[in-house]
Structures are given as structure tokens and as C-alpha cells.
Amino acid sequence: MHPAFYITHPVVIVSVLAAIGGRTKMSSPASPTSISISSSLCTTYISSLFAAIRHHDELADMSLLNLTHFIRRAHLLKDNILQPQPHTEPVTIAPEVIPPSITTFLSQSFNISVDAVDHLWEIMKDLVWTLPDAAEEQADEEASFKIHGHPLGLTVCVLYPPVKMCINPECTAWQLGSLLKKEEQQCVVVFTHASGAHPAWSIHLKFQACNTNYHHNYSVKNKTRTYYGGIPLHIQVTEHQFVELELAMQWIDLMQIAVSVTNCTCLYEIAQTHSSTERDESWQFLSSLTTWEVWDAFVIVSLLDHQQTRRGQLQVPHDGDQKDCYTAVMHACTEWIMTHGQEELPHACYGCMRAYTSPDGTLQSTEVIVTDGVTVGWPCCAIPWCKNPLTTNHHRYCLEHQNLKSVCAVEGCGQAVTSDPKTGKLLKACNDPVHVKMEAVNMESSRSGKSRTQHNKIARLDNAMEYMHDLINKVESIPLQDTDEWYEHEIATGAVRLVQASVTTSTGVSDLAPNEPSNHDNGVPACSGKDAPVKLKAVFRRQRMNNEQLIVWPCGIISG
Numbered sequence: 001m002h003p004a005f006y007i008t009h010p011v012v013i014v015s016v017l018a019a020i021g022g023r024t025k026m027s028s029p030a031s032p033t034s035i036s037i038s039s040s041l042c043t044t045y046i047s048s049l050f051a052a053i054r055h056h057d058e059l060a061d062m063s064l065l066n067l068t069h070f071i072r073r074a075h076l077l078k079d080n081i082l083q084p085q086p087h088t089e090p091v092t093i094a095p096e097v098i099p100p101s102i103t104t105f106l107s108q109s110f111n112i113s114v115d116a117v118d119h120l121w122e123i124m125k126d127l128v129w130t131l132p133d134a135a136e137e138q139a140d141e142e143a144s145f146k147i148h149g150h151p152l153g154l155t156v157c158v159l160y161p162p163v164k165m166c167i168n169p170e171c172t173a174w175q176l177g178s179l180l181k182k183e184e185q186q187c188v189v190v191f192t193h194a195s196g197a198h199p200a201w202s203i204h205l206k207f208q209a210c211n212t213n214y215h216h217n218y219s220v221k222n223k224t225r226t227y228y229g230g231i232p233l234h235i236q237v238t239e240h241q242f243v244e245l246e247l248a249m250q251w252i253d254l255m256q257i258a259v260s261v262t263n264c265t266c267l268y269e270i271a272q273t274h275s276s277t278e279r280d281e282s283w284q285f286l287s288s289l290t291t292w293e294v295w296d297a298f299v300i301v302s303l304l305d306h307q308q309t310r311r312g313q314l315q316v317p318h319d320g321d322q323k324d325c326y327t328a329v330m331h332a333c334t335e336w337i338m339t340h341g342q343e344e345l346p347h348a349c350y351g352c353m354r355a356y357t358s359p360d361g362t363l364q365s366t367e368v369i370v371t372d373g374v375t376v377g378w379p380c381c382a383i384p385w386c387k388n389p390l391t392t393n394h395h396r397y398c399l400e401h402q403n404l405k406s407v408c409a410v411e412g413c414g415q416a417v418t419s420d421p422k423t424g425k426l427l428k429a430c431n432d433p434v435h436v437k438m439e440a441v442n443m444e445s446s447r448s449g450k451s452r453t454q455h456n457k458i459a460r461l462d463n464a465m466e467y468m469h470d471l472i473n474k475v476e477s478i479p480l481q482d483t484d485e486w487y488e489h490e491i492a493t494g495a496v497r498l499v500q501a502s503v504t505t506s507t508g509v510s511d512l513a514p515n516e517p518s519n520h521d522n523g524v525p526a527c528s529g530k531d532a533p534v535k536l537k538a539v540f541r542r543q544r545m546n547n548e549q550l551i552v553w554p555c556g557i558i559s560g
Helices: 010-020 039-054 064-076 078-082 100-110 114-130 134-152 172-176 245-255 261-273 291-309 327-340 402-406 433-446 449-461 464-473
Strands: 025-027 034-036 157-159 182-191 197-207 212-214 218-221 224-227 234-238 241-244 315-317 353-357 363-367 370-374 485-489 496-500 534-536 548-552
Touching (some): 064 100, 064 114, 100 114, 157 182, 234 291, 241 291, 245 291, 261 291, 315 327, 433 496
Parallel strands (some): 157 197
Antiparallel strands (some): 182 197, 197 212, 218 224, 224 315, 353 363, 370 548, 485 534
16 A cells, blocks of 8 residues: 555544554543543544544645654644743643644644644644653563563564565566565674674575575675665675664764774673663574674675766675775775875865965975874785785794795795794794704794783784784784894804894984993893894784875875
8 A cells, every 4th residue: 555545534543643652542532631541442542533633624635744754743743832831730631722833833834724733633632742752662562572572583674685576687577577575684793883893684585597696785696795875874885784874874883983893792782781682692693793793894895986986886795704805996996096196186175285486476285294104004824015915813834934934934044944842832933953942932932022012903903803803713823023133142152142232213213321221132142242133034924015205185084
């Protein structure tokens, strides 16, 4: 039935009451108190409402949709209606007269006369006055679905694909215009901005002829995930988790003011503890949020926004790990931005440009940029000048140079690595006693106070997802190696010590005091002999890029 059908039968009024408030209470004309509507009273009350509306020429043509909107808007103005009334007017009973400003507002909103508004208020005032608030109605609906709907597989939120027919022009279903009826359901959790996590169902529609599976965000064909146009209101971040777009945009805004992904996760979990919505522990999936969902929401929304700007369509592989699906597209997006720039780049404002008149009378302009080396380098392959990315951040070598893991880490040594005789674990050094001592000194340095500081630095600089992955799966995270460090071998005593150059600030000034020693000897005293110790270098730890140079306009726009 068309949503704008007209009110010509009492059943319509019953539908209105059922749609607006399932357990609405009303004041009986014979009693000023608010009572629940019984079956017989409901029939009598509905009949009187129907008769009153039907006998008014202007209201008889009012659509059901406008009637429900009238009741809801009048209820939103309940306090405005009550405030100008005499102080003797009871708050539990709807007043007979509403203020002229509200009458005018309702008249103009629904394009009806003031007389029609007054007449409709006389008919619907009890319903308007006892209508539950939106929050109460939402809580009642959620409780009803939780108690009665979940056992039957019904939830408030059901995520269907936005298409009801196959959109492949070569498909017979598209040519015949037939609807997609083969479906698959799965339990999901939706993280919302205002009311926490909610259980929901995600429905997939499938057509066997063209072997295309339609999800809420995308379609899948030949192991390729093709997103629909635009940005959906619910973002699927994992197979069973969705994030509301408003919440994802809030996370992106927080990240722009230096709030970490971990803190975004913690803030959401704290907010859920203060939410009035009770978690359904009986649902198949837990409603706890992790950094993975926050990161994926950030990536997917950013890529969809980029494709929407370019009027393109996002396509990613549908097989493999979730974290690897968007890697190639992210690199392509970065390359496009590096090549074409962003729309803010060619801007000009008073914050970064000055226009002035030169001595010869011509109008000139000058722009200023600021460049700075910020320590935002990331782990890279241990082979110098190698530009290949690491598979994960706890690797020393890229995929091309992974075979070097079986070669001694000491520079100039090509022997195969040996294993620890006690634990059987493979070392990074060969069976040369000096090289084994070098790795032992490196391990001792990793357990020292300075190395713990480096480990904290890893947590800040590394990819947060990889860092959390290492903690959860107990993967050994190889510490970052200082770019200027070496090992000194005293031939006479056989001692080996690690020497690290002094740390300098961005201005090149040493952070150490003039008389402070610059080496970290791990408790081994420096040799006072005349023979200089042998200097050796090794790559036991991960290498890291030194820094990136940022070119920034004074107004804050990053130029490059």
C-alpha cells in the first residue's frame, strides 16, 4: 500500500497508534487519569477519532504519513505547549488550547489551516500528551526484540544489500528483472555512535547463474570484492563486525588531533559502560571493540572517500587475510596523492601568502614554507637502499632478502647461522666464538634500561596493528637498531663490547655532557692497551629509516 494513502477507515487510526507507540497510555474522556487502553475502550476511542476526522473536510484528505508526523512534532513541543498555560493547569492532562506560535508552526508545516490544526489538536491531544519519548520508545523496542525477537532470529537492525536485483547486465536475472531470493544470514555486531554495540543480522543475496554474492557494502564475484558507489551508513570492518559511519568519522577526527587508535578503542569501551543499553551476552559474538576494527574503519572509509572523489569504484581481493586485502589499494591511493596532490594543495590564504607592492609599483606575492625532519621513520629491510616493504614489522628482511636470515648477521661473514646448544633456537650468528659473543652482548643490551626505552619507542613508531598482533600472538618483536653502533673486540682478552654513538638532537648538538662517556659498554671496562680494538658491525636488530622531511605551509597544510 502506498505510504501516503488517506485516512478513510478506523483501521488506519489503529495503525497510527500501533506505529507511534506500542503501549501508549491515554486519558479517557470520562476520567482525567492516564490509563492503559483496553480492547473495548480502544475500539470506542478509535471510532470517535475516526468520526471526528472524517467529518472535517480538510482533515479527511490528510495522509497517514502527515498524521503521524503531526503527532510526533506536537509531542516534541510538549514543554513549549505547557509553559504558557496557567499555573493551575495539571501537567498530566493535555491543555485545551495551544500557543499561537505552535499553531502557526504546525499549520505551515503541513500546509493546513489554523482551524484544522485546532480541530486536529482537539482530537489527538490525549495521544500527543501520553506518547512515549524517542529514547523510551527505543529502549522498549530493544527490550522487546531481545526478549521475544532474538529467539526467533529477529533483531532491530537487519543489514540487507542495497540492491534487490542482480546488477550484472550479462546475468539472466537482470535481463528478466527477477528479484534475488536466495539468501544467507549471519549474526553480526554493529558498533553505533550513540547507543553502543547492538546485535544484528547481515543478509547476503545470491544468484547462482552469475555466481555473484551481494553483501551490505559490496558484491563478490570471482574472489573480487566490489564496493557499491558512495559510503554506506554501516561499514563492514570484519566478517561479523560493522561500524556506524558517524562513529568511524569521529575516530578519524580524533586521529587528526593526535588521539591514538588504542585510545579511540578505550574511549569507546568506557562510553559503553555508561550507556543505558544492556549488552546481550547470549548473542553469538561479543560486543567488545579492538584496535583492528578502528583501523579497518579508518582505512575503508578513507579509500571509499578517495574513490568517490575520483568517481571510481573500490575493488579489493576477497580472499586472504583482512589486513592484506587493502594493501595494494592503499599503495595505489598514496601514489595517486603523491602524483596529483590533494585539493587543498594549490590553495592560497593569508596564513601562508603575503601580497605586497614592490618599489616599482608592481604587485608581488611571496609564500613561505617550513621544512623539518621529524623522527617518523619506519622499520625497513636490513639491506641498505632496499625499498621493498617488510612483510610484517617484526621481520629484519623484506620478502626478497628473507634468505639472509640463515646467514650470519655480522658484516663480511657469509657462514650459516648456528643454534643455541641449550634451547635449540636458531641464533643470528654463526659458530664463530666472537660472533656468538657479539649476539650475546646484543641480547644483554636488549634487556637493559636503554633498550626498554627503545621498546617503548617501538610501540609509538610501529604500526599499531602489528604491535598489538605481536602482543596477542606472543610474536618476538625485534628491537630497533641504532644506526650508529658497532662492536669492539679486544684480541688480547677476548672481550666484546657494544659501542653506541651519542644521540644528537635535530640541530646536531650532542645530548651528552662534555665529559660524559659516549659508549655503552654493558659493564665491560674499556681496554687501556696500546692496540686499538677490532671494530665489527652486525645487524641483529631491525633497521629503521632515519626520518622523513615534512614540508608544511604556515597555515598547517602539508605540501610534501
